Amino acid sequence: MNNLSLAVNLIFVGIVVVFLALAALILVIFIATRLLSIKKASSQAAPASELASSLEIDEDEIETPATDAPDDHELVAVITAAINALYTTGADIKLRVKSFRRIPSNSPIWNMEGRKERLIR
Amino acid sequence: MFSEFFNTISDLIASSGFARGNWQQYLMIAIACVLIYLAVAKKYEPLLLLPISFGMLLANLPFANLSSYDQGGLVYYLYQGVKMGIYPPLIFLGIGAMTDFGPLIANPKSLLLGAAAQLGIFTTFLGAIFMGYAPNQAGSIGIIGGADGPTAIFVTSKLAPEMLGPIAIAAYSYMALVPIIQPPIMKLLTTKKERMVVMEQLRPVSKLEKIVFPILVTLVVSFLLPDAAPLVGMLMLGNLFRESGVVERISKTAQNELINIITIFLGISVGATAKAETFLAPKTLGIIVLGLIAFSFGTAGGVIFGKIMYWATGGKVNPLIGSAGVSAVPMAARVSQKVGQEANPGNFLLMHAMGPNVAGVIGSAVAAGVLLSVLK
Secondary structure, eight states, rough: HHHHHHHHHHHHHHHHHHHHHHHHHHHHHHHHHHHHHHEEEEEEEHHHHHHHHHHHHHHHHHHHOOOGGGGGHHHHHHHHHHHHHHOOOOOTTOOOOOOOOOOOOOOOOHHHHHHHHHOOO | HHHHHHHHHHHHHHHSSHHHHHHHHHHHHHHHHHHHHHHTTTTOOOHHHHHHHEEEEEESSSOOOSSTTTTTTTHHHHHHHHHHTHHHHHHHHHHHHHHHHHHHHOOHHHHHHHTTHHHHHHHHHHHHHTTTTHHHHHHHGGGGGTTTTHHHHHHHHOGGGHHHHHHHHHHHHHHHHHHHHHHHHHHHSOHHHHTTOOOOOOOOOOOOHHHHHHHHHHHHHHOOOOGGGHHHHHHHHHHHHHHSSSSSSHHHHHIIIHHHHHHHHHHHHHHHHHOOOSSSSSSHHHHHHHHHHHHHHHHHHHHHHHHHHHTTTTTOOOOOGGGGGGSTTTTHHHHHHHHHHHHHHTTTOOOHHHHHHHHHHHHHHHHOOOOOOHHH
């Protein structure tokens, strides 16, 4: 009878303790991931603002032909990949282009022709 | 001169194993050969079942003194690593170095499924008490339900070392049978609609999260249950070796050479505890029956909790991943994937099931800590 009461006791205690221990782990993981994501967001805010201004400068340099709406996704992917390659140094940094607009080109026509020739070569 | 020659020959024959062996030893050798066949031909957990079965064969060779209890022999000294609880934590070190906890970190709720699947341990404990086993023996039998070989060996070596042989053999045999044992229970407890649930993609997990995770788990679990610290601590140390990225050669050693060497020593010495006088007893049959019950209840517990999560989340969690809460990594996760694909061919549950699967490793170590703290 003693062993039986021990067994019944152990079932309840065992299941409760295992659940409590793992629930405590869930809470700790949740808090840790929140803290880490806050830290990551604040450390990425500074380089992101530098990136924003240089994005405008780069858009000025990039020649974007007039495109129809369906081709914009491809264009966004190409722009994002190019900036990623140039500016990101760690695997954790991720970029997402939220919007882009064509900035009227102020380059002289000779400069534009020269760039085209270099691209063809 | 001839008579001396014949006397010498007859003395040699009289001292051979053929003259002094008994039928129980021959039967144990035959059982060992069957287990070797299962390990080699059927590939039932061969990495452990092969050395265990050969250790069993060595231990039952008449008068060879190769069992783990025969003092002074090679196997006796190898067995000290089991007796002192050294080998299982070292195996966990290797397992931690091989495990990716990313799916678990991405969906921490999986830990609850890992907890639910440990139901098999405690219900089997009750069943073993009913069958007349002492509490320490019942605890060792119950831990089979954790579906974790090193944990089963660790707990049994401390609570009931005389039952180490049959418990280790039962644990590893049933782990190999997970693809056969689990699917009928999973289908019985779930509807087709539930099995068809497609889960949302898991979020990406950063390297920093993967580095912080093992440290946090070690601290939380070890503070709550110090008896679980050797297993959980070494599991997380191995994982930290892997995720830190700065100790690649140590990580590779833990995953390969270290775990292989310890597996050999553990397998031989555990198998060599299975002598005829202890193995060929009615209690061994009870262990085999209870081991099956432990696995079945563990699967059922995980699936039932998976159903609770299905209802609680409005149908976002597929209950099948609950069965992966038994810590047979990665086989139980593959079973969830397979059964899920039978219901919905386009469903990929493997990575979702890996969360509860690795959570089960932690859960079974915590359950082991509970058993050790109450029954030791």
